[in-house]
Each structure stands twice: as structure tokens, then as C-alpha cells.
Amino acid sequence: MLRLTNLRKTYGELVAVDGVSLHVRRGEVFGLLGPNGAGKSTTIGMCVGLVRPDSGEVNVDGVGSPMRHEVRAHLGVAPQALAIYDDLTGFENLRLFGGLYGLRGSALEERVQRVLDLVGLLARGNDRAGGYSGGMKRRLNLAAALVHDPPLLLLDEPTAGVDPQSRNNILDTVRELSKAGRTVIYTTHYMEEAQRVCDRVGIIDKGRLLCVGTVDELVREHGGKSQLRIERGEKSERLETADPVREIARVLGDGGVTGVHIDRPDLESVFLTLTGRSLRD
Amino acid sequence: MGTIAGMSALWAIARTDLRILLRDKAAAFFTFVFPILFAMFFGFMFGGGGGERGKIEIAVVQQDKGPAAEAFVRDLGKTPEILVKKVETEAEAERLVRKGDVLASIVIPPTFQKGFDDLFSTGKGPVVAGVLDPSRKAEVGLLEGRLNELAFRTMAGTFQNAAGMKKQLAKVREAIAKAPDIENSRKILFGAALQNLDTILNDNEKRESEGKPTDLGGAMAEFRPVQLELKELARDRSGPTNAFEVSLPQGIVWGLMGCVTAFVATLAHDRQRGTLVRLLSAPVTRWQVIGGKALAGFLSCMLVQWVLILLFALLFKVHLREPMMLGLATVASAYAFVGVMMLLSVMGRSGEGSAGFGRAVILVMAMIGGGTIPIFFMPKFMQAVSSASPFKWAVLAIEGSLWRPMTGTEMLLPLGVLVGIGTVGLWIGGMMFRRSTMS
Numbered sequence: 001m002l003r004l005t006n007l008r009k010t011y012g013e014l015v016a017v018d019g020v021s022l023h024v025r026r027g028e029v030f031g032l033l034g035p036n037g038a039g040k041s042t043t044i045g046m047c048v049g050l051v052r053p054d055s056g057e058v059n060v061d062g063v064g065s066p067m068r069h070e071v072r073a074h075l076g077v078a079p080q081a082l083a084i085y086d087d088l089t090g091f092e093n094l095r096l097f098g099g100l101y102g103l104r105g106s107a108l109e110e111r112v113q114r115v116l117d118l119v120g121l122l123a124r125g126n127d128r129a130g131g132y133s134g135g136m137k138r139r140l141n142l143a144a145a146l147v148h149d150p151p152l153l154l155l156d157e158p159t160a161g162v163d164p165q166s167r168n169n170i171l172d173t174v175r176e177l178s179k180a181g182r183t184v185i186y187t188t189h190y191m192e193e194a195q196r197v198c199d200r201v202g203i204i205d206k207g208r209l210l211c212v213g214t215v216d217e218l219v220r221e222h223g224g225k226s227q228l229r230i231e232r233g234e235k236s237e238r239l240e241t242a243d244p245v246r247e248i249a250r251v252l253g254d255g256g257v258t259g260v261h262i263d264r265p266d267l268e269s270v271f272l273t274l275t276g277r278s279l280r281d
Numbered sequence: 282m283g284t285i286a287g288m289s290a291l292w293a294i295a296r297t298d299l300r301i302l303l304r305d306k307a308a309a310f311f312t313f314v315f316p317i318l319f320a321m322f323f324g325f326m327f328g329g330g331g332g333e334r335g336k337i338e339i340a341v342v343q344q345d346k347g348p349a350a351e352a353f354v355r356d357l358g359k360t361p362e363i364l365v366k367k368v369e370t371e372a373e374a375e376r377l378v379r380k381g382d383v384l385a386s387i388v389i390p391p392t393f394q395k396g397f398d399d400l401f402s403t404g405k406g407p408v409v410a411g412v413l414d415p416s417r418k419a420e421v422g423l424l425e426g427r428l429n430e431l432a433f434r435t436m437a438g439t440f441q442n443a444a445g446m447k448k449q450l451a452k453v454r455e456a457i458a459k460a461p462d463i464e465n466s467r468k469i470l471f472g473a474a475l476q477n478l479d480t481i482l483n484d485n486e487k488r489e490s491e492g493k494p495t496d497l498g499g500a501m502a503e504f505r506p507v508q509l510e511l512k513e514l515a516r517d518r519s520g521p522t523n524a525f526e527v528s529l530p531q532g533i534v535w536g537l538m539g540c541v542t543a544f545v546a547t548l549a550h551d552r553q554r555g556t557l558v559r560l561l562s563a564p565v566t567r568w569q570v571i572g573g574k575a576l577a578g579f580l581s582c583m584l585v586q587w588v589l590i591l592l593f594a595l596l597f598k599v600h601l602r603e604p605m606m607l608g609l610a611t612v613a614s615a616y617a618f619v620g621v622m623m624l625l626s627v628m629g630r631s632g633e634g635s636a637g638f639g640r641a642v643i644l645v646m647a648m649i650g651g652g653t654i655p656i657f658f659m660p661k662f663m664q665a666v667s668s669a670s671p672f673k674w675a676v677l678a679i680e681g682s683l684w685r686p687m688t689g690t691e692m693l694l695p696l697g698v699l700v701g702i703g704t705v706g707l708w709i710g711g712m713m714f715r716r717s718t719m720s
Contacts, residue, residue, distance in 0.1 A: 048562040049561075049562065050558060050561055050562055050718070052719055069563075069564045069565060069566050070564055071564075072562055072563060072564045073564040075562065077558070077559065077562040079555050079558040079559060079562075080555075081554065081555025081558065082554065082555055083554070083555035083556045083558055083559035084554075084556065085297065085301060085554075085556060086554075087300070087301045087304045087305065088297065088300065088301070092297075092300070096293055096294075096297050097559065097563070099289060099290065099293040100290050100293060100294075100560070100563040100564070100565055101563060101564060102289075102564070104289075144559065
């Protein structure tokens with residue numbers, strides 16, 4: 001669906017993206033996970049034709065580079081900034097953006113209603129976006145990316161600064177889109193989100209794509225061992241193991257165990273292993 | 282994307298910008314209402330005039346080559362506030378007034394010298410006719426004062442010449458002798474008085490030959506030896522002329538400036554709030570994005586102009602003599618100001634920065650274009666600089682189609698300059714926008 005080949009982008013001395021190559025498959029939700037400033041938004045910018053790469057290329061669905069405006073008709077973008085007009089209503093915003101993609105008349109109205117319903121804003125569609133909460137604006141931002149029903153969606157930090165209710169709505173919407181066969185590229189620095197919605201994840205830091213795989217693959221390869229905490233009355237001991245189930249069975253067989261806690265490695269551990277830093281640093 | 286779809290996208294962007302403008306009450310007020318109040322204010326207060334005293338340029342047609350006419354024109358040229366442009370025909374002089382190149386045209390008639398010669402016998406000096414630009418009434422007052430002063434000086438100069446004066450006295454004596462309604466006793470008294478004057482003149486003739494100063498001219502301070510018959514340019518034409526016809530063009534151009542100020546920040550706002558990213562990631566070209574914004578600005582400029590024009594036509598009886606030409610002038614003015622808007626809008630990164638920068642540049646344009654300080658009051662180099670301001674050309678084009686009776690050929694210059702400013706602004710603005718969004 002989307003192929004990035006050896007992408008590189010610099011701003012003066014700063015190397016924002018350094019040799020990123022990636023193939024996003026049709027119908028998958030691909031997470032680009034990395035801390036702030038890792039190069040996620042620049043990569044998205046090159047994917048949608050907003051940023052011209054210094055070298056390398058982006059190919060969308062075999063149709064070509066998104067620098068060509070007709071190729072961008074295949075893409076839906078929810079930028080990290082809230083790219084909606086506060087002075088327009090939800091309906092007006094979506095009519096504008098749908099119109100830019102060639103939707104007209106009843107087809108446009110039908111799509112506007114549908115996506116507003118999908119993001120849970122249909123009842124507020126006639127209100128100006130300026131009066132929406134932060135979470136509602138985020139959902140409208142997502143709806144604007146969906147209004148023309150694109151096969152490839154690029155969501156740049158779509159849950160930044162939203163309330164739990166809106167976050168759940170957005171994550172549920174992403175899963176529904178995936179079920180409907182849409183391809184989604186989802187950037188985030190929240191590993192929980194990546195683990196929850198992404199079929200595969202690429203970890204990016206300082207402009208370089210460090211690894212790509214399913215969450216389980218990454219954890220298995222780079223996450224290290226699980227941590228077990230065994231409690232025996234007042235005492236507790238910590239164990240590190242690659243096979244926590246077998247180790248728990250062994251410990252329980254010894255008797256006297258009053259509690260077992262297991263800390264499995266996750267994407268945070270993967271990032272820590274690969275970079276020596278925390279995702280939230 | 283096909284042409285129709287491309288136009289639809291362009292129109293969608295334009296419509297959005299207009300809708301946002303109309304929903305911002307403050308911006309809508311300063312764009313649509315403020316210019317109306319501005320034009321009405323100046324219409325009432327100044328009758329379309331207003332101006333300071335400074336160097337004013339007039340066209341002079343000298344049809345009399347006699348010494349009085351020569352002295353008059355020479356002295357006129359020496360007057361510090363006046364710059365004389367000599368032209369051959371009345372038509373040419375009037376054309377210069379119509380174009381706004383000069384404040385007034387003055388015709389020194391072939392009978393100018395004779396008018397002076399017959400001054401004592403007829404009681405009337407020569408007639409100097411002319412045509413004035415009614416939009417510059419304050420300057421006209423100054424001009425009239427200077428012309429009277431010069432006429433007096435010319436007359437005084439003429440009669441300081443003793444031979445000329447004696448010739449005048451001979452004519453007066455002859456007229457008195459022939460007058461049937463003057464009693465003989467009074468004719469004798471007049472004769473004695475004239476004889477005394479003759480003696481003074483003989484003495485003056487002697488003093489002149491000895492190079493001593495004479496004092497005859499100073500005695501004539503109360504004379505108004507030249508009859509000025511100056512009329513306003515528009516009154517040559519049919520239809521009424523009122524103060525609002527003169528103030529309307531200025532009001533319109535201030536309205537255009539309000540539009541520019543309102544729209545100049547839209548691109549920066551789009552950049553700031555992220556909507557520009559969404560517009561640019563849509564299947565539209567960068568030229569369509571900026572074209573949509575330009576279209577919104579253009580439509581807004583046209584709306585402002587025609588609301589003002591129609592309002593003034595209905596409320597203040599402003600006569601629309603040349604609606605087609607006025608249409609062209611408003612289109613060219615809107616186009617020029619949209620070019621300026623585009624150029625300014627790509628320069629700011631933040632909405633506030635763009636708005637502030639835009640206001641500053643527009644104010645300077647208004648100032649150098651004669652919107653706040655009359656152009657004639659500026660130094661010569663600043664007058665040349667003023668030609669770069671669309672304010673000057675827009676006012677001239679609208680005046681030309683409203684009350685300043687300019688021919689189609691004469692309108693080509695302001696219309697052409699406006700189109701040129703618009704094209705340059707749009708092209709440079711478009712290129713800068715393209716470059717800034719292609720990181």
C-alpha cells in the first residue's frame with residue numbers, strides 16, 4: 001500500500017529522517033512509535049507530499065509519489081495540529097474538506113453524516129468547532145481525514161491531549177477502519193496505543209527506523225526477560241526469566257508462595273533496550 | 282483533477298475564507314462598514330477636498346505674447362508654491378487636469394494686454410479663465426490667492442512704466458471730455474486732477490531715467506485687476522457634482538485596504554492552526570490553494586466597492602456616469618489590492634505577525650499614495666515613489682470613471698498600472714508560497 005525507500009530529510013545540520021525504508025501492507029494498522037522529535041511527523045509529511053525528501057522515495061499503492069496532487073486523492077491525513085476551522089461547524093468543515101477531494105451533492109452529504117456518526121459527533125454537527133472540547137476537536141480532525149473514504153490513512157498523534165472517552169472513541173474508530181480494510185499509519189509516543197491498535201510497529205528514534213515487527217515479535221526479540229516477583233509471607237524475591245509460565249509452575253511447586261507478580265516486557269522495554277532511553281524522555 | 286474539479290476546490294477555499302471573515306464580527310466591521318463611515322465622514326467634512334499648502338502644478342496656456350502676459354506667466358513660474366507647466370492648447374491643459382497631473386489649467390487670453398490697457402477706462406481687467414480639479418479645493422484657494430497677487434503685481438509693473446500710464450491718462454481724458462453725463466464744471470475739476478497726475482508721471486519719468494525708484498505701484502493695493510473665472514472640472518459635464526463624488530473614491534480605496542488587512546492574515550492563520558497542512562495534503566495544487574484565497578479576497582474587495590458605490594448613489598445622489606468604466610476600475614483596483622494581499626500574506630508566519638505587518642505596509646502605501654498627506658506636499662522624489670502605491674492609481678481610476686471625465690485612452694494608464702501591480706503581487710506571492718510550502 002505504501003512503500004518508503006531510503007528516505008532522508010535534513011534541515012540544516014539536523015537530520016530529521018535518516019534512511020527510512022518501510023513497506024506498509026494493505027489493510028494493516030502500522031504504528032510508528034517514537035518519542036517527540038524522533039522524525040515521525042517529518043516521515044508522515046513526506047508520505048503525504050508536504051515535505052520533499054532530500055533523497056529516497058515514497059510510493060503510494062503503486063500510483064506514484066504523493067508530490068503529485070492526484071496521488072494525494074488516495075490519502076487521508078489527520079495532522080498532529082488540529083487542522084479544522086473553529087469558525088465553521090462540524091458539517092461545514094467536513095463539506096469543505098470533502099469538496100476538496102471531489103465529493104459533491106448527496107454523496108458528500110452522505111459521507112459527512114456517516115463520518116460524523118462514526119466519530120460520535122453527529123448530534124453536534126451544526127455547532128461551530130470552536131465550541132467543541134479538545135477531544136471532540138480531535139475526533140473532528142479524524143473525521144476530516146475520513147470524509148472522502150481514502151484507502152490509506154495517516155494519523156499523526158491522533159490522540160494527543162484528549163480525554164479518555166475521546167481516546168477510546170478514536171482507537172475504536174481506528175480498529176473499525178482496519179476491519180473495513182483501510183490501511184492506517186498511526187504515529188504515537190504512547191506505547192499502550194501502539195500495543196492496542198497496531199498490527200505492526202516500527203520504532204523510530206533520531207530519524208532512524210530501529211526495528212519493525214508485530215508487538216510480540218519486537219518484545220520477544222528486543223524486550224528482554226520477564227520479571228517475576230515471588231512473595232512468601234513477609235519476604236519477596238525477584239526473578240528474571242525468559243519463560244515466566246514454566247518458572248511460576250516451578251516456584252508454586254516449592255510451596256509457601258503467597259503471591260506472584262509478573263512484569264512482562266513491553267514496547268517501552270524494547271525502546272529502552274534499543275536506545276538506552278525511555279520513550280518519555 | 283479536472284478543470285471543473287479544480288475550480289470547485291478553488292471556490293471551496295474562497296467560500297470558506299469569506300464565510301470565516303463574515304463570522305468574525307470585528308473583521309467584517311472593518312472590512313465592510315468602516316469604509317462607508319470613512320467615506321461619509323470625509324464627504325461631509327471636507328466636501329471631498331482637503332489638503333495642505335505646498336508646491337502645486339498648473340498648466341498654463343499663454344495665448345497673448347504681450348509684455349503683461351509675459352510678466353504674468355514669468356512671475357507665476359517664480360512663485361514658490363506653484364510649478365508652471367506651459368502647454369499649447371486649452372484641450373491639452375484640460376486633459377492634464379482630468380488625468381490629475383495638474384491642479385488647474387489657466388488660459389491667458391489674447392486680450393490679456395488690452396484688458397490692462399483699458400483697465401481705467403472700462404473698470405475691468407482682463408479675464409483669466411481656467412479649469413480646476415475639485416478634489417483639491419484647499420489647493421485651489423491657494424492658487425486663486427496667488428493669481429490675484431500676481432495680477433496685481435503685473436498691473437503695478439505696467440503702470441510703473443510712466444509712458445504707459447500717460448497713455449492711459451490720455452484715454453481717460455478723452456473719455457471724460459466725450460462723456461455727456463458729466464457737467465462741464467466737474468470736467469474741469471477732473472482735468473486739473475489729471476494734470477496733476479500728469480505732472481507726477483513726468484517726474485516719475487525723470488526719476489526712472491535717473492535710475493531712482495518710483496512709488497506708483499504701491500498705491501494700488503486694493504485693485505483686483507484680473508478677473509479670475511475658474512470653474513471645476515466636473516461641471517463641464519452634465520449631471521450633478523457633489524462632495525460625495527469626490528470623497529467616494531478615497532472611501533472605496535480605504536475599504537480595499539480594509540479587505541487586504543482582513544485577508545492578509547488568513548494564510549498565516551491557516552499555517553498556524555494546521556489547516557494549511559490539510560489543504561496542501563488534499564489533491565489540489567498550491568496555485569489552487571493560493572488562488573482560492575485570492576478569489577476570496579477579490580470577491581470581498583468587489584463587494585466592498587460596490588456596496589459603497591450603490592450606497593452613495595442611493596443616499597447621496599452620486600451620479601454613475603460611466604458604469605462600464607467604473608466596473609473596469611473596480612475590477613482593476615480589486616485585482617491590484619489582491620496582488621498586494623498575496624504578497625503580504627506569504628511574508629508572515631503567525632496570524633498576529635501578518636496582520637501587524639500588513640497594517641503597517643498598507644498604512645505606508647496609503648501615506649505615499651496620497652491617502653493621508655496630499656501628494657503635492659511631498660518632495661519630488663516622494664512624489665515619484667507615490668506612483669508605486671496602488672492607492673494613488675485606484676483613486677485615479679475610480680475618479681476617472683466617476684467624475685473626472687477621462688477618456689478610455691487616458692484610463693489605460695491607471696488601469697494598466699493596477700493590473701501590473703496585481704499581477705506582480707500575485708506572481709511573487711504565489712512563488713513565495715510555493716517555495717515556503719515545499720520544505
